[in-house]
Amino acid sequence: MKTWVYIDHFKGQALPASWEAIGAGKNLGTVTAVIFGQNVEPLAKEAFEQGADEVLLVDDASLLDYRAEAFCASLSKLVAATSPDVILFPTTTRGREIAAMAAIDLKTGVMVDVTAIDLQGDRIVVTRPIYAGKLFCKETCSSNPQIVTLRGRAFLKPKAQAGRTGTLTKASPAMGEADIKSKVEGYSTSESGVSLIDANVIVSGGRGVSNNPSLIPPPGLDEKQAEIWRAQQGFTLVKNLASTLGAAVGASRAAVDAGYVPYSHQVGQTGKVVSPDLYIANGISGAIQHLAGMRTSKVIVAINKDPDAPIFKVARYGVVGDLFQILPALTKAFKQSLGK
Amino acid sequence: MKIVACIKQVPDSAAKVVVENRHISWGDAPLVINPWDEFSVEAALQLKEKHGGTVTVISVGGENEKEAIKHALAMGADDAILITDPVLTGLDTQAIAQVLASAIQKIGGVDVAFFGRQAIDNDSGLTPSQTARLLNWPALTLAAVITFDGIRLKVERSTEEGRQAVSANLPVVVSLVKDYGEPRYPSFMGIRKASRAEVPAWSLANLGISAPASVISWPDIMNPPSREVVCEIISGSSPDEIASVLANKILGEKVL
Numbered sequence: 001m002k003t004w005v006y007i008d009h010f011k012g013q014a015l016p017a018s019w020e021a022i023g024a025g026k027n028l029g030t031v032t033a034v035i036f037g038q039n040v041e042p043l044a045k046e047a048f049e050q051g052a053d054e055v056l057l058v059d060d061a062s063l064l065d066y067r068a069e070a071f072c073a074s075l076s077k078l079v080a081a082t083s084p085d086v087i088l089f090p091t092t093t094r095g096r097e098i099a100a101m102a103a104i105d106l107k108t109g110v111m112v113d114v115t116a117i118d119l120q121g122d123r124i125v126v127t128r129p130i131y132a133g134k135l136f137c138k139e140t141c142s143s144n145p146q147i148v149t150l151r152g153r154a155f156l157k158p159k160a161q162a163g164r165t166g167t168l169t170k171a172s173p174a175m176g177e178a179d180i181k182s183k184v185e186g187y188s189t190s191e192s193g194v195s196l197i198d199a200n201v202i203v204s205g206g207r208g209v210s211n212n213p214s215l216i217p218p219p220g221l222d223e224k225q226a227e228i229w230r231a232q233q234g235f236t237l238v239k240n241l242a243s244t245l246g247a248a249v250g251a252s253r254a255a256v257d258a259g260y261v262p263y264s265h266q267v268g269q270t271g272k273v274v275s276p277d278l279y280i281a282n283g284i285s286g287a288i289q290h291l292a293g294m295r296t297s298k299v300i301v302a303i304n305k306d307p308d309a310p311i312f313k314v315a316r317y318g319v320v321g322d323l324f325q326i327l328p329a330l331t332k333a334f335k336q337s338l339g340k
Numbered sequence: 341m342k343i344v345a346c347i348k349q350v351p352d353s354a355a356k357v358v359v360e361n362r363h364i365s366w367g368d369a370p371l372v373i374n375p376w377d378e379f380s381v382e383a384a385l386q387l388k389e390k391h392g393g394t395v396t397v398i399s400v401g402g403e404n405e406k407e408a409i410k411h412a413l414a415m416g417a418d419d420a421i422l423i424t425d426p427v428l429t430g431l432d433t434q435a436i437a438q439v440l441a442s443a444i445q446k447i448g449g450v451d452v453a454f455f456g457r458q459a460i461d462n463d464s465g466l467t468p469s470q471t472a473r474l475l476n477w478p479a480l481t482l483a484a485v486i487t488f489d490g491i492r493l494k495v496e497r498s499t500e501e502g503r504q505a506v507s508a509n510l511p512v513v514v515s516l517v518k519d520y521g522e523p524r525y526p527s528f529m530g531i532r533k534a535s536r537a538e539v540p541a542w543s544l545a546n547l548g549i550s551a552p553a554s555v556i557s558w559p560d561i562m563n564p565p566s567r568e569v570v571c572e573i574i575s576g577s578s579p580d581e582i583a584s585v586l587a588n589k590i591l592g593e594k595v596l
Binding site: 010015065066067068069072092093094096097099100101103104105107108109110111112113125129130131132133134135136137138139140141142143181182183184185186187188189195197200201245256262263264266269270271277278287288289295296298299300301302312313314315316317318319320321322325326328329330332333334337338 | 465497508561596
């Protein structure tokens with residue numbers, strides 16, 4: 001099957017799920033990596049080393065910044081000329097959007113956030129979580145190209161082969177700058193840290209992290225401010241463990257809604273759905289909408305005062321106790337054993 | 341300004357959802373407005389409050405879709421349209437986007453169409469961008485901040501790397517993320533007004549289109565594989581002892 005893989009990147013830095021998509025594409029047939037941007041030719045070299053047989057490169061000033069209409073138009077034009085059977089995208093903000101729009105241009109459909117791909121003749125049958133993983137469904141698409149976005153960390157990243165090369169084809173963009181209706185006005189970066197979606201390890205905090213009665217807030221705070229101050233002290237313990245383990249920091253919806261941490265940290269049905277190798281839940285009771293977002297993690301560890309908290313039902317290891325005592329001790333123990 | 345908010349009704353996020361005989365069941369959990377669509381209605385109302393105009397809510401579904409619509413009306417939307425037709429069951433997102441784009445065109449003169457980033461049932465997150473593509477309008481998706489200077493509408497998009505500020509002239513499609521800010525609660529007066537509101541039902545014939553074709557099908561829906569874990573409770577005489585036992589157990593799992 002003629003398979004294309006869209007390489008999502010930010011300022012020339014590929015998102016890891018792009019390479020995982022090449023890995024998934026190699027199981028279907030020859031892989032053409034599609035790269036859009038300006039001064040992104042180094043990505044073509046990387047794509048060959050990751051296993052791409054061919055690279056289609058559109059390198060143009062109009063593609064310096066991601067804009068849905070311009071990126072989608074170039075993709076649709078290239079597809080119309082070459083008719084691939086399958087197009088794989090990483091399920092990133094950009095990947096999902098280009099896939100969505102290209103499906104309209106090409107009169108086909110998209111299967112989103114897929115965790116497994118099977119082949120049945122010339123059709124692919126995918127498995128994808130719905131209801132944030134409370135259910136799974138099989139999906140198939142009756143028209144070509146069959147467009148699929150792949151969930152991060154669901155497919156293996158290929159082993160890079162240094163010096164591997166292939167055919168590089170350059171194409172021109174479909175839209176001129178004057179025809180693009182949207183304009184990028186700037187960027188502001190988020191607080192630095194490991195991205196939840198790509199993280200191997202996530203350390204999360206919930207409502208319980210504000211619950212340390214022995215902490216005396218500074219004078220002059222009202223009740224709500226004092227609660228948030230307490231929660232910030234608690235999240236410092238969560239962050240300390242996370243930085244020791246090179247982990248991302250997660251949070252429950254309760255913690256986000258209470259204003260303890262920004263929404264970008266939220267794990268669950270209305271936050272991010274994650275599947276790390278290790279998930280450490282601190283002071284999180286395990287509401288169904290949180291469990292939906294993390295239950296496929298390989299190893300789950302729960303630290304909670306309440307022995308009946310539902311989080312223990314999905315956990316491999318549990319500590320019934322005071323996270324304000326356990327967390328610093330756990331950070332210390334890992335620092336010793338990991339030699340940090 | 342003529343503002344539209346597209347909403348969907350879904351089982352509450354606290355619902356325990358299971359498959360029984362290929363049928364999705366959420367027990368006695370309530371059907372509610374999709375949580376992300378509350379941000380869409382909120383953004384629509386705030387834009388109207390600053391720049392004047394009307395907010396019309398559109399929803400596709402059966403007669404029971406009206407709970408979500410009533411919620412949006414109670415929040416302050418001016419009117420609502422329910423698009424309902426027997427042929428609309430089981431359509432894929434591409435087909436639903438065609439229905440919504442047709443409705444937006446039939447309303448006519450729409451400046452901004454708001455959406456939530458995705459619905460918490462299907463989780464596809466495709467509909468806002470697909471509707472925009474069909475209308476040939478710019479899609480300013482995943483908006484956390486929205487400003488309008490009278491000519492250009494600017495959003496700060498929430499992406500993996502942080503925020504990307506993008507602007508375009510009207511008409512535009514905007515989809516919302518939770519960073520936008522808390523949606524308002526319906527007021528008592530709003531609830532009374534909503535309970536009396538007449539919601540016109542449009543069929544596909546009213547929209548002047550035939551049933552759009554779906555290309556995606558769902559051969560199977562499954563409950564997730566059950567998680568066979570027995571939780572090992574770590575105890576000890578001191579936090580240090582518990583922590584050192586737990587750290588060794590985790591290291592033994594070879595996940596670090």
